[in-house]
Amino acid sequence: MSISRQLTSGRTITLTQTTDANGNYSFVAGEGTYNVRVDAYGYNAMTTTGVIVAWGQATTQVFSLTALPVYTVSGQVGDATLPIYLSAKVEALNVPGAVAITNPTDGQYSLALAPGTYTLRASSEPGYAPVTQVVTVTGNLTGVNFGLPPRDDYVWSDSRQPGGPTYEWIDITGSGTVWNAPDDGQLSVSIPGGFTYYGTNYATLYINSNGWVGFSAISPPSFIGGGNKMIPFEGPPNNAIYGLSEDLNASNGAQGRVYYQYLSDQNLYVIEYYQVQHWASGFPETFEIILNQTDNTVKVQYETVSWPDFTTVGVESSDGSYATVYSYANSARLEAGRAVLFTPKRGTLMNSLYLPIALQ
Ligand SMILES: [Ca+2]
Ligand SMILES: [Ca+2]
Numbered sequence: 001m002s003i004s005r006q007l008t009s010g011r012t013i014t015l016t017q018t019t020d021a022n023g024n025y026s027f028v029a030g031e032g033t034y035n036v037r038v039d040a041y042g043y044n045a046m047t048t049t050g051v052i053v054a055w056g057q058a059t060t061q062v063f064s065l066t067a068l069p070v071y072t073v074s075g076q077v078g079d080a081t082l083p084i085y086l087s088a089k090v091e092a093l094n095v096p097g098a099v100a101i102t103n104p105t106d107g108q109y110s111l112a113l114a115p116g117t118y119t120l121r122a123s124s125e126p127g128y129a130p131v132t133q134v135v136t137v138t139g140n141l142t143g144v145n146f147g148l149p150p151r152d153d154y155v156w157s158d159s160r161q162p163g164g165p166t167y168e169w170i171d172i173t174g175s176g177t178v179w180n181a182p183d184d185g186q187l188s189v190s191i192p193g194g195f196t197y198y199g200t201n202y203a204t205l206y207i208n209s210n211g212w213v214g215f216s217a218i219s220p221p222s223f224i225g226g227g228n229k230m231i232p233f234e235g236p237p238n239n240a241i242y243g244l245s246e247d248l249n250a251s252n253g254a255q256g257r258v259y260y261q262y263l264s265d266q267n268l269y270v271i272e273y274y275q276v277q278h279w280a281s282g283f284p285e286t287f288e289i290i291l292n293q294t295d296n297t298v299k300v301q302y303e304t305v306s307w308p309d310f311t312t313v314g315v316e317s318s319d320g321s322y323a324t325v326y327s328y329a330n331s332a333r334l335e336a337g338r339a340v341l342f343t344p345k346r347g348t349l350m351n352s353l354y355l356p357i358a359l360q
Contacts (some may be wrong), residue, residue: 003051031055038063041095041116042070068114075139076107077122079347080147086348088124088148093120093132113137117125122146124253126153128323150347154298154315154324158332160339165341169303170288172272176261180253181209183279186221191269192262196296198317199346204290207260207271210248211311213289214240216318219343228310231323238320241342243271243289243300245312245333249279256284260278267293275304283307298342300326308334315342 003013019025031054037047043065051072053059073299077088085107092098100109111120115137123130128148135144156163177186187207189359194203195215202215210222216239227244229235250256256276262269269291275284290299298315313324313332326340343350 001025003029003036004202005029005034005036013347017168029033029053034059034062034339038065040065043067070112070114071137071140072110073113073118073120073135073137074108074110074148075142075144077102077105077109077124077148077290079128079144079190080149080298082347084348086128086148088122088146089127090120090122090146090317092118093121094119095141115228120144120146121209122148124148124153125322125346127151127349150249150319150349151322152344152346153322155345155350156324156326156340156342156344158326161339165339167301167337167339169301170268170270170272170290172259172261172270172288173257173274176259176270176272179207179258179260181207181250181258181276183209183249184221184247185209186217187258189219189260191291192264193267193293195269195291196239196344197298198315199344200318202248205269205271206242207258208237209250209258209276211244211246211276211285211287212237212240212242213271214238216240218291228312228329230328231312231314231316231325232320234320238316239318240316241298242312242314242316243273244285244287244302244308246310247279248273248285249281250276251281255281269293278307296344300340300342302334302336302338304327304336305334305338308309313340 002014004012015027020355022173022232035047035049036051039045051061078085087101087104090100090109098111100111105290115177116315121130121132129151131146131148147220158306159167161164189205190321191203194201197215206217206235209223215236218236231259255296257274271286272288274286277284285306286303301316308330314323316323319348345359
């Protein structure tokens with residue numbers, strides 16, 4: 001709600017606030033004559049003019065708003081390319097509480113909305129891109145349907161879960177190639193046969209000394225946004241796998257080393273950060289990122305975890321518009337002996353191992 005008054009200069013001053021949970025409000029205002037306006041979602045707006053505020057006195061103004069009619073907006077959400085319905089979220093943006101979950105058997109949803117124009121957003125992540133459409137509500141609306149396009153995405157699982165990945169440390173410090181990495185540096189390496197990441201095959205991998213690898217070169221080769229950022233973060237780096245992304249400092253090999261090796265017999269490409277310290281120094285970390293060419297999964301394993309408080313773990317798409325986060329600022333309580341697996345998922349399909357119900 002807001003109060004406003006016109007000054008003798010012709011200028012209008014307006015004070016705005018939100019009522020508390022009991023509908024109470026109070027303004028501290030200079031003496032004068034005010035217009036008081038109240039807006040509430042689902043109710044007719046109301047303005048009272050000529051409210052007089054006198055010096056040193058409290059003025060009480062009570063409002064009883066008239067509820068607007070509420071209409072039903074309904075429809076179905078499905079795959080844009082296949083005849084299958086989806087478990088999805090449909091929400092009216094910027095309207096508190098206007099959220100519905102579809103029935104996955106028929107994709108049906110229903111929202112209760114007051115008259116007005118809304119942007120509806122349907123999402124089913126991971127595996128689909130969200131879709132928005134604008135609707136104007138003047139009565140009940142049916143058939144407000146959404147077809148979500150499949151997109152390349154990832155789901156994570158970890159070694160604490162039944163059916164999750166197994167922690168099996170692969171030590172390549174004796175067999176791999178060493179890189180005495182600088183504080184912020186990147187090294188490009190070739191992957192024999194390439195690796196498919198977010199649906200695109202790449203022959204070159206960029207190893208970054210700050211605990212992440214990517215498929216696009218960046219300059220300067222920093223950590224996420226030059227700070228500790230949540231992903232997705234649209235700035236560089238993008239197209240990246242964050243194993244333990246932080247401002248690490250191997251200091252040209254004096255504070256840890258990075259190893260890499262292609263294990264052709266297993267179709268694995270391994271990047272191991274061995275005893276790499278944080279900037280400026282201290283808290284050595286040993287972990288590895290494993291690219292599996294057989295199923296295009298990405299596995300991250302932690303041999304020692306010293307200081308995970310400001311790290312980011314996850315995968316981020318080629319343009320940085322979406323991501324799958326496993327841990328941000330140690331939300332996953334990273335510890336030694338943990339394995340995390342990122343498995344590709346496009347649409348309802350995961351690793352192409354099963355068909356959606358409608359196609360069986
Ligand atoms: Ca980014
Ligand atoms: Ca660094």
